[in-house]
Amino acid sequence: MVSETDNLLVSLKDVRFAYGEREILRGVNLKVPRGKVVAIMGGSGCGKTTLLRLIGGQLRATAGTVEVAGRNVSALNTAELYEMRRRMGMLFQFGALFTDMSVFDNVAFPLREHTDLPFGLIRDMVLMKLNAVGLRGAADLMPAELSGGMARRVALARAIALDPMLIMYDEPFAGLDPISLGVIGQLIRKLNDALGATTIMVTHDIMESLQIVDYIYFVSEGGIVAEGTPDELRASKDPWVYQFIHAEPDGPVPFHYPADALDESLIGGRAA
Known part of the structure; x- marks a missing residue:
């Protein structure tokens, strides 16, 4: 028990x-x-x-x-x-993305810093996290090219990169x-449950x-x-x-x- x-x-x-x-x-x-x-x-x-x-x-x-x-x-x-x-994963207020890094590199950052995984595996993991927040197709964009809601979703993908x-x-x-707010809210709930x-x-x-x-x-x-x-x-x-x-x-x-x-x-x- x-x-x-x-x-x-x-x-x-x-x-x-x-x-x-x-x-x-x-x-x-x-x-x-x-x-x-x-x-x-x-x-x-x-x-x-x-x-x-x-x-x-x-x-x-x-x-x-x-x-x-x-x-x-x-x-x-x-x-x-x-x-x-x-x-632990942390999503800061307004996302706090690295402005000189692409979407892909922002999400890959914690994986590169804290693991010794080969590039191919990091690539697959990043794309899976981006796919979970609906932004796999935005991997090559820079933060300046994102809307506020998209930036927050990228930050969320980065926060869950290490399966915290x-x-x-x-x-x-x-x-x-309102639309982005609803999307982020549902992602928070779904990702929490999916990741355990x-x-x-x-x-x-x-x-x-x-x-x-x-x-x-x-x-x-x-x-x-x-x-x-x-x-x-x-x-x-x-x-x-x-x-x-x-x-x-x-x-x-x-x-x-x-x-x-x-x-x-x-x-x-x-x-x-």
């Missing part, structure tokens, strides 16, 4: 993190089971991307533990960390038109995410303020969840940044 612990790929326990004196995360607890697609949502600047960097080992937690595949990321030495990262156990996405839907991988996705796109993810964590003020399945969150009466899902301008997350009363800030108010 497989225990819950054995089934977890990523686990954050009481994680705290600060940039200098500015605390970003305050006791975050988060679990990502193997094979699932999990979304992390919240307002801008709440620490979502910081969570991805902690999981990938780019940052080390100030307190608490970050475990991936049962290993404490902060305790890994450089060689062990690089070995673990080779089992964990794929992380930082705002994969940002700047996409696990996905963590940072996103602001509520409607698309609710269609493809298994579980959602909402982050605010440095902690997890709500979590649940898409159906649970759609039915939630929690003010924070309701505001975020229905895009309400005011609620637990205020529209206005804290400031003095307007009449006290204006010249006329001060004169009075």
Whole structure:
């Protein structure tokens, strides 16, 4: 019988993190089971991307533990960390393709860097990954010749080039038109299931995410303020969840940044 612990790929326990004196995360607890697609949502600047960097080992937690595949990321030495990262794929915001490399060479890059495979095998693997995202025919194009949606799909092919156990996405839907957004969303779900991988996705796109993810964590003020399945969150009466899902301008997350009363800030108010 497989225990819950054995089934977890990523686990954050009481994680705290600060940039200098500015605390970003305050006791975050988060679990990502193997094979699932999990979304992390919240307002801008709440620490979502910081969570991805902690999981990938780019940052080390100030307190608490970050475990991936049962290993404490902060305790890994450089060689062990690089070995673990080779089992992770990352799709950066807006794709981050190498602009001076062709589509083919962008996808081939991690294979050339981290394997000793012969050219023929690398070629076949690259074409298979491009075919999976519908862009085998674009292998010889340069990034400047791609639309935004195509560039994101190439970046996705690069992220899965090494058949990772964990794929992380930082705002994969940002700047996409509705058709491209839907295509990317379905690719994320289908590729996760086909590869037997696990996905963590940072996103602001509520409607698309609710269609493809298994579980959602909402982050605010440095902690997890709500979590649940898409159906649970759609039915939630929690003010924070309701505001975020229905895009309400005011609620637990205020529209206005804290400031003095307007009449006290204006010249006329001060004169009075």
